Amino acid sequence: MFRRGILGVVPCGLPSAFSTMANRDPTWNMDTGASSHLNSHTSNLNIVYNKCLYPSVCVGDGKFIPVTNTGHSILPTLNHPLHLHNVLVTSNIIKNLISVRQFIRDNNCTVEFDAFGFSVKDFLTRHILLRCDSSGDLYPVTSPSPTPHALLSVSLSTWHQRLGYPEEEVLRSFVSRQFISCNKDKSSHVCHTCQLGKHVRLPFSSSNSIVSRSFEIVHSDIWTSPIVSSGGFKYYVLFLDHYSHYLWIYPLRAKSKMFQKFLHFRSYVNNQFKSDISAFQCDHEVSDPHWRDAMYDEYNALIKNGTWILVSKPPNVIGQYL
Structure with missing residues (x-):
């Protein structure tokens, strides 16, 4: 099930010792090498099933660790929740992993990594759904970072210019379908470009020329x-x-x-x-x-x-x- 991952493999004689640990880290971590979501305990899931999709998973060193349960979890965001489907539960893992491949397919989004963290964006609108900062070696899912207010202050007139001057009904439809985000009231400003585009002809100065015959x-x-x-x-x-x-x-x-x-x-x-x-x-x-x-x-x-x-x-x- 795994090509590689951020896994801590527990020796065969110590699984019971790990299961008795009271303080487990509930933090999720993004992993581009994991083929499935992995979590160390069922308490981190919203829905838990007793059945297992797979009896075990293969870790980076080629060994197999057992899977006890399957479930679903949710990552809350300021826009709408992001779903983690078919999470495999195994007590032999140290870090909770999110399979990036499975995550972007289930949520129709993209994940962009940089030196300061990662951003989850809507696939169609490129709107940022989740931003998590990181200063360590991993990419943990932390509390959403506040988005600068300037990025949120987008009016319909701004979208009107960005999208090539569509009608107001088209913009309203995009907002209702959450294709674009707009948190400013309707602007009373008349679009100068649209007014020029609707002119039959441009204004011209009066001519003083007087002719008395054809082809003069x-x-x-x-x-x-x-x-x-x-x-x-x-x-x-x-x-x-x-x-x-x-x-x-x-x-x-x-x-x-x-x-x-x-x-x-x-x-x-x-x-x-x-x-x-x-x-x-x-x-x-x-x-x-x-x-x-x-x-x-x-x-x-x-x-x-x-x-x-x-x-x-x-x-x-x-x-x-x-």
Whole structure:
């Protein structure tokens, strides 16, 4: 039953002497090598059975010691009790042992050891259920160490930010199911991030621009899609005529193709409307003077080399009246 453990093996001639000891240490000790919980006396258990799951257990030196009873015990905590199932009772053991493997399976928790003690945490929420400090060679289960008040002062608004801004009903459900711990009253603070996320559009300043004909001012912007379309398009460049509010949308596979689409759009305006773009306003990379200068240099080179031609409306242009 044991691979190794913190066991004191009693010589064959002395089991009766150990059973007469009046002062037995009732302290439990965490043991990562024990395969079952072991206790030296039935008085340390909440429920005791006369039957034995196993007649004996094997200790670290290869010897077997007898098991007299089986029972259950409970470790009280500030949150909820932790259970010790199927504890084997044997008077030949000096230290009461908790099998860490059996303990975490029965209580759906984790046990984390450090140089100053150990912490028992809920497996799902990572909330500390029990903290025991230790300064010796073993990890005894002592009285729960007080948790700093700052760790307990968690409000719903704090959880709202930590969990990615869910609705209040979701947070209330987590609290009722003990997935999270909250001991502060509901905060009346309005979440600024949620308010911005619900805006249809961001506020913008009033424009003083006045136009009298189409294409006197054309506005442009590039939208990045969160997913790639079936045709491989991830970006979309928009051209909006300030006068008519007519919109053209060009799909792009890369942002570097924006200049080519601008040339297509300008050709389309010259060919279909017998007009030209007087002013071009944008918020993306074209506003960079270096990028804009390079774009005009390339455009002038096309004109100079005679490679510029007017084309008909591209088939992948979508027009929509706003």
